[in-house]
Amino acid sequence: MAKSNKPIIWGTFAAGGELVSLIMPVLILLTLLAATGHVPAIFGYEKLHAFAAGWFGKLAIFVVLFLSLWSQAHRLRITCFDFGLRADGLVAFVMYILAALGSVATVVYLARI
Amino acid sequence: MSDNRLAARQIELEVLRYNPETDQEPKFQNYSVPCINEWCVLDALNYLKDNLDPTLAYRWSCHMQVCGSCGMMINGEPKLACKAMLRDYPDTIRIEPLNHFPIERDLVTVADDFIAKLKRVKPYIIPGEKRVPTEGEYKQTPAQLKRYRQFAMCINCMLCYAACPEYGLQPKFIGPAAISLAHRYNIDSRDGGRDERQEEIATDEGVWECTFVGACSEVCPKHVDPAAALQQVKAASTVDWYLEHFMSWVKK
Amino acid sequence: METIQTDVAIIGAGGAGLRAAIALAQEAPNLRIALISKVYPMRSHTCAAEGGAAGVIKPDDSFDQHFHDTVGGGDWLCDQDAVEYHIHEAPKELLQLEHWGCPWNREPDGSVAVRPFGGMKIKRTWFAADKSGFHILHTLFQTSLQFPKIERYDEYFATDLLVDDGRCQGLTAIEMRSGQMRRFNAKAVIIAGGGAGRMFPFNTNGAIKTGDGMALAYRAGVPLKDMEFVQYHPTGLPNTGTLLTEACRGEGGVLLNKDNYRFLQDYGMGPETPKGQPVLKTMELGPRDRVSQAIWGEIQKGRAVKTDWGDCVWLDMRHLGEKKIDERLPFVRDICISYLGMDPVKEMVPIRPVVHYMMGGIHTDTKAATSLPGLFAAGECACVSINGANRLGSNSLVEILVFGRRAGLSAAEYVGGAKPGNDAALTAQADASQARIRELFMRNQGKESIAGLRKEMTDTMEEGCGIYRTQEGLEKTSKKISELRRRYKEITLHDKTNVYNTDLLTALELGNMLDCAEAVAVSGRERKESRGAHQRLDYTARDDVKYLKHSMAYFNGLESPRIDYRDVVITKSQPGVRDYSGAKK
Amino acid sequence: MGEKMSRRPYVREVPPTTWYFRMPRYMRYMVREVTSIFIGIYTVIMLVGLMRLSEGPAQWQSFLDALKSPGSVTFQVLALLFALYNSFTWFNVAPKALPLQFGEDMAPDSVVAIGHYVVWVLLSIFILFWAGVF
Ligand SMILES: Cc1cc2nc3c(=O)[nH]c(=O)nc-3n(C[C@H](O)[C@H](O)[C@H](O)COP(=O)(O)OP(=O)(O)OC[C@H]3O[C@@H](n4cnc5c(N)ncnc54)[C@H](O)[C@@H]3O)c2cc1C
Ligand code: SF4
């Protein structure tokens, strides 16, 4: 049996999982604060735009979105299997295409800022 | 064992029975067994077999948690019958053969698949540095020993296979114990056979079938922590993949 | 009946059987090997051995010392040529295991570590925590997987040897999963079927240790040697019989009576040594027979600890501390907590002597050959006489390796010159074997139960063949066993299913145990002296004039066995006094 | 001991779509896996936010306003709970992939797990500061 090619994705899954676990709760907390009227300073357009315009900001945003997209796509693929959706090849294709599109979009939007 | 202590507790055992010659499918049979609180479930079964129903079939030998033959589902959990102490259970105990394995008869399962997988991962030293015994031992420091020792503690009881849902869903999965065993040899300082074993375990049927449910480690009676072995194999295989494809001058 | 053709058939896939198979696969790669076992190899009882395996490796040690410890420990009933071979091969075998991956404990510099053991004057016991046998067995099993010539027949129950033309030429076995009888045609057969401790009610042995291998050879006319020597291990858990390894004492645990007094000093094993600093070959590190006898003595004197499970003494390990216990004796701690609900780090645990090991077994020479051409034996089922009247702890894990390998090599040599067999005669025998078992299987009228007979057997064995024996007791037990062997003809099976019929297998095992038990009782009755594990209240002294001899029990149908004697091989150590007092050193 | 072959091993099929109801630990696992749906959707929301940000202040404001809808708030509360659950499960098993050895002894799992919790708390506080919440 040939070696698997799952490691290609697993690297980003693992890195993404680590990052998501560390920062996702606090990010959600931030938007939740914003949504309930306690808008944090960073969400001011000027401030956030300036952050996203700097190279560090761009990199940070890209890394978070990229890793999160791929790790969640990978996990969703498995979740589908666990729920009994056995067309693993197809599911994987769809999930990874979505993650790839999201990644490209991230780059495009960042470039526009 | 003084007999007056017997019947200190009356336990209802609900045992899944299956006789391939007379039964279409398995069904439960109930027994009321007088027990001593210090007993384990295996003691209760042995009492049952000697005194109530000699036709019950199950495997056991050592009665000391080391031979790995007495694995069964006890109240829904994969357990060693000789490690499941009655004091930890209510008065009704349900006993079934290990999940995910075909039932040969009563509590006896067909283990062929597991045994074949053990063999498949090449669980023996494939020496790196060749040496003959007359040249003395390979030096191995206590630190090097401790790196793999935990993974060498597996008693092949198959509880982890009964616990792992991915094995249940995909019986081709090489599974937790066999992959842990491969890992045990991979990280032994005397071994040089990792590449050969990777051909078996760095595959879709190998470690990549594992979704890190972690049930294997939760039920392992010997704290082998197969889930850890599998994650470590995944990490190493990922590094391998990138080295092989992007830095082929480093690896192969 | 399906016939399987092979060159060498091995009965038993414990340490001895596996070692034999590997030796054959390596040294005679053209031979077909059938490895037959009633349990999967890694379930064999070798896995239960905790303490370790003795082999001379350190510079302060010498073959001579290992020799003298072993021969003296065996109360001079050892064949000294066999011991000589054993101790010289021991380090080679243990190193070989190291090369196969056995996780031996190590010194800081990476060399193998050794620990002290009872009756040994020098630390020479190699160990893998308190799981030595487990690791040995799994290393052998896993190593064996690389040899395609080793064909395994797991869960096959051997029932009879096929003997024709004065040679052993195969065997019959039941494939347990289908209940079908299979015939193995083999040019040579090796028996590695393990011990027979299950003849006794209170023992450290697994359910599979029912003396099948011994009984097979015995019924085929091969004598069982020195069967009266049954080893009691001093430290068993009083309720389950689970063994607490000798390493508990090797690491510094002490034995106390109900007054917290270290009583061993009253039994020729004193003076007292400092607690937690064990001194080799004295006090708690005396040999098993002496220590067990001392515990018996305390019980007689009313200085035992009363427990729900009978009279015990304390094993105190608290002074070793949690770290050392977890490092060196983790399994012991687990076991005490599981089965007794007591933690040896915090409490003293009650223990009592428990049947552990059969010194006796199938008589073989130093090449592991029996008196029947084509039949070899090794491991606990065999008696090559390295253990004499009392085995020293950590010698038998080595014995299974040394003589397992030897049996393999001898069989390979023998197979080269073996003549083809007479098929008609063998078929007739195989059919007879099947008929015998079918009769048992079909029987409906019998009034005896397996569990009932077994209980009577174990009870009478404990009564008559315990730590201390008397003529009267031994006679009573011999009679009782012979009565049970007759009543055995009356047992009925309740289970009439072919598939995995454990009722049938336990019946066969009971038959085997009864045969062995009779050899134990009758050999003991005839040995009117005290030596090693055979201690008599009516003949308290060792008698080298009459009994510096091996007893040989020959099967005699339903009659009790014929006992004969055989000289002990003495090369350099004349019988002397076994001295385990620390005083004179 | 009949001559006939009577083996007939009985295979118990695992129900492919409902197996996780069979054991609480399977349910715990499935909840962990399901977090990916919530975190995945939330990531897409972030991506939309980024898009809005790139389109100018008005669009960004409308994004912030959209966050306030009751449906959105409910979703975010759920996402937060699932994200927390994900973090805990991740930290607890992280040691498995990261064997650590100090000198001779293998470090207990708790070392890596506790390390993760500490980093997590510090990082979260830092981000809150940076975002100007305090
Ligand atoms: C609890 C315990 C602790 C011990 N600790 C030590 C120690 O520290 N040091 C030491 O040196 N020794 C120790 N011993 C003794 C030593 O472990 C044994 O003597 C040794 O392991 C026996 O190995 P064996 O290969 O002869 O038999 P086993 O390992 O018992 O194997 C017997 C094999 O024969 C097979 N078999 C039996 N009957 C049949 C049949 N009818 N048909 C087919 N197959 C059959 C079984 O399936 C099994 O595979 C200990 C023993 C016990 C019980
Ligand atoms: S890893 Fe644990 S549960 Fe699995 S077979 Fe080995 S000892 Fe049993």
Ligand code: F3S
């Ligand atoms: S339970 Fe199964 S999915 Fe992996 S972590 Fe264990 S093998």
Ligand code: FES
């Ligand atoms: S009987 Fe050996 S593990 Fe339970």
